[in-house]
Amino acid sequence: MKNIKDYLETIDQVINKGPYEDTWESLREYKEPKWYKDAKFGIFIHWGVYSVPAYGNEWYPRNMYIEGSKEYEHHIKTYGKHKDFGYKDFIPMFKGEKFDADEWMELFADAGAKYVMPVAEHHDGFQMYDSELSGFNAAKMGPEKDIIGALKKAAEERDIVFTASSHRAENYWFMSGLREFDSGLEDIQFQEPYGYAVKLFENDDLHETTHNIHSQGPSTEHLDNWLVRTCELVDKYQPKIVWFDWWIQNVAFKPYLKKFAAYYYNRAAEWGEDVAINYKFDAFAKGTAIFDVERGQLASIRPRLWQTDTAIAKNSWGYTENNDFKTPESVVCDLIDIVSKNGCLLLNIGPKSDGTITQEEENVLRSIGKWLRINGESIYDTEYWSTFGEGPTEVIEGAFNDEKRSPFTSEDIRFTYNAPYIYANVLKWPDNDKVVIKSLQKGSKYFAGDIMDVKILGYDDDLNYKQDQEGLIVTTSKTINTTYPVCIKININ
Secondary structure (H helix, E strand, O other), rough: OOOHHHHHHHHHHHHHHHOOOOOOHHHHOOOOOOOHHHHHEEEOOOOOHHHHHOOOOOHHHHHHOOOOHHHHHHHHHOOOOOOOHHHHHHHHHHOOOOOOOOHHHHHHHHHHOOOEEEEEEEEOEEOOOOOOOOEEEEOOOOOOOOHHHHHHHHHHHHOOOEEEEEEEEEEEEOOOOHHHOOOOOOOOEEEOOOOOOOOOOOOOOHHHHHOOOOOOOOOHHHHHHHHHHHHHHHHHHHOOEEOOOOOHOOOOHHHHHHHHHHHHHHHHHHHHOOOOOEEOOOOOOOOOEEEEEOOOOOOOOOOOOEEEEEHHHHHHHOOOOOEOOOOOOHHHHHHHHHHHHOOOEEEEEEOOOOOOOOOOHHHHHHHHHHHHHHHHHHOOOOOOOOEEEEOOOOOOOEEEOOOOOOOOOOEEEEEEEOOEEEEEOOOOOOOOOEEEEEEOOOOOOOOOOOEEEEEEOOOOOEEEEOOOOOOOEEEOOOEEEEEOOOEEEEEOO
């Protein structure tokens, strides 16, 4: 096992060499990677020990220790008392016997994904990679495979950018409920994978605990461990993005966030690579990393690159036996809306404990890929236009709002741009095969040039178009029968 103190000294040495210092002033010199701006679409993977019980959601390890919860009752009924069968006892059952990194990556390539992000460590404290800092990892227990290493190799063989996420921060308090009853663990000081199991407030108000940046923070020991584990992930696998969940916004993390960013960016400079950090809320200073919105979108264009992370399953990030899945059409619409506002979509799947991907998620991914093979030029390598779009449907801004919007209508259109083309994605094709793009009307405040030609991607028959005071009016000679968005490609001068 590596010595944490020695690793901390190495981190300081790398920071001292530069070019980045561990200050917000220095880190603001960070530049967004061009590959990231161009990629637009990635796959998130929540796979871990929590896929064994496959009940509730990926927070089963926390909720199973909260008396009165459905997970608590389910656990006793299914596995027995907690002191006789704790969360760690699921690890030998997590075998991943059908896991095939190449099969996964072939599916993601078919879906049109340009980057992939497996969860390297979730809140449950079980690492999915071969760590020298803990024995609780997939290379030494459970599957006895370096899952992260296998996925990196398979991704890079297919020119899919490899990235990773760390949720280690939350392990500090994640299983705090085990202290409230005869769990067999109520008196632990620190024990993997349960962490410190600190109950931060008497009423354990999770929202207050995790969203108030000035609430009680983690111990120095946990912060040092978090920093070293995350830097180890960087050094072993060189991910092009490191994604963090939300609790790092706690004020106690701030010096450590700056240290990690300086270390990561300096390592990337050594590698000659462009990398990124994803953060939520206000964890990082503006301009020092890439902002991320969980299960939500923005209402308008953000000039700096941003990202939505969401899942195909509405109710869980990990696999459960009763997941409720989104339709591929709704995911494509969200992808288009996000890209029109200068964002990227990171779409999650939750494989089963044996390493197979559900048929429902596979169908969604392949359907997205089919759409992208026709319309991908309106997504990849594009930038935002003068306005993100038009139409009556309101997208509610902020986290956990992606299921709150109404269905898009035939008047809802989203724009992207790649000179000399404007791409207008009609999110629901009208029954009368007539589209009016109001933002391109004569005298528009958004566009004063000439329209040279208009095409519909994937449509080979004749169409008619004219530009007047109402807008750019496009009509087709034959009906387009589809439940998916249709892209109008406009050549401008």
